[in-house]
Amino acid sequence: MILDGKKVSEKRLEILKERIEESGLYPRLATVIVGEDPGSQLYVRMKHRACERVGIGSVGIELPEDASTERVLETVARLNRDPDINGILVQLPLPGQVETARVIEAVSPGKDVDGFHPYSLGRLLAGTPVFSPCTPKGIMTILAEYGIETAGKRAVVVGRSIDVGRPMAALLLNADATVTICHSRTQNLADEMRSADILVSAVGKARFVGPDMVGEGATVIDVGINYDENGKLCGDVDFAAVAGKAGAITPVPGGVGPMTIATLMEQTFLAATLRACDPAL
Numbered sequence: 001m002i003l004d005g006k007k008v009s010e011k012r013l014e015i016l017k018e019r020i021e022e023s024g025l026y027p028r029l030a031t032v033i034v035g036e037d038p039g040s041q042l043y044v045r046m047k048h049r050a051c052e053r054v055g056i057g058s059v060g061i062e063l064p065e066d067a068s069t070e071r072v073l074e075t076v077a078r079l080n081r082d083p084d085i086n087g088i089l090v091q092l093p094l095p096g097q098v099e100t101a102r103v104i105e106a107v108s109p110g111k112d113v114d115g116f117h118p119y120s121l122g123r124l125l126a127g128t129p130v131f132s133p134c135t136p137k138g139i140m141t142i143l144a145e146y147g148i149e150t151a152g153k154r155a156v157v158v159g160r161s162i163d164v165g166r167p168m169a170a171l172l173l174n175a176d177a178t179v180t181i182c183h184s185r186t187q188n189l190a191d192e193m194r195s196a197d198i199l200v201s202a203v204g205k206a207r208f209v210g211p212d213m214v215g216e217g218a219t220v221i222d223v224g225i226n227y228d229e230n231g232k233l234c235g236d237v238d239f240a241a242v243a244g245k246a247g248a249i250t251p252v253p254g255g256v257g258p259m260t261i262a263t264l265m266e267q268t269f270l271a272a273t274l275r276a277c278d279p280a281l
């Protein structure tokens with residue numbers, strides 16, 4: 001079975017659009033992009049387009065490639081104070097001279113729709129999340145939409161990043177899976193991966209996951225965004241070789257990516273809803 005993230009995201013965006021209309025709220029998202037990386041610009045454009053589709057206002061702020069940490073911090077501080085802005089997304093990665101951790105920590109936790117602030121991550125680990133990182137949250141949504149059980153299942157997450165691997169493990173743990181995190185220093189990686197009922201690959205290497213790493217009937221979630229030797233977008237998973245063995249699998253494109261954006265929209269609406277209750281946010 002192919003887990004169609006594009007289809008699920010479209011459905012979720014339609015439902016969200018109605019909920020926003022009914023709420024009478026006009027949520028607003030600010031995006032901050034530093035420099036002119038074409039990939040980052042594409043993703044930010046996709047986010048603005050999704051906003052427009054569901055009735056969320058969006059403001060795009062573009063800073064030059066050589067912007068200092070202080071300049072980015074000032075921009076975030078201004079957006080924190082702006083009562084018309086509910087969500088702030090600082091597009092990652094930032095150029096090398098910008099201290100990413102300081103920027104992430106500067107975002108007001110009430111506007112942290114990306115879920116990258118240590119406050120958000122701490123709440124997630126404590127089992128009381130408000131905003132969670134959008135990619136792993138979107139993956140939980142796609143599992144739920146297809147009725148894939150997590151409770152008591154063996155989940156193996158490959159990758160330990162702040163934006164995907166670690167929060168993915170926390171979300172799966174909160175959903176009662178038995179969770180293993182693998183990374184570049186893991187021994188017997190293929191054995192670990194083959195033992196998974198749910199395998200999440202966030203490695204960043206094209207066709208890294210072959211059939212020797214996938215158990216019969218496993219659910220395979222491909223978070224990779226790679227380009228092959230022909231410049232074609234592809235995931236971490238060798239889809240053609242693995243699809244027959246997997247019980248369910250996400251494609252790239254059309255799998256996890258669209259779910260990331262749909263989740264960002266849902267969390268921006270959540271931020272607006274929470275602020276409607278507590279204007280201090």
Ligand SMILES: Nc1nc(=O)c2c([nH]1)NC[C@@H]1CN(c3ccc(C(=O)N[C@@H](CCC(=O)O)C(=O)O)cc3)C=[N+]21
Nearest residue numbers: 043089090091092093114134253254255257258260261
């Ligand atoms: N602060 C921050 N928040 C993010 O959420 C964030 C970020 N920084 N930096 C970069 C990553 C990457 N990301 C993607 C979103 C959608 C697709 C997506 O929809 N991809 C399409 C394909 C698009 C294409 O054609 O390239 C798909 O998979 O079907 C991919 C990647 C969000 N990110």
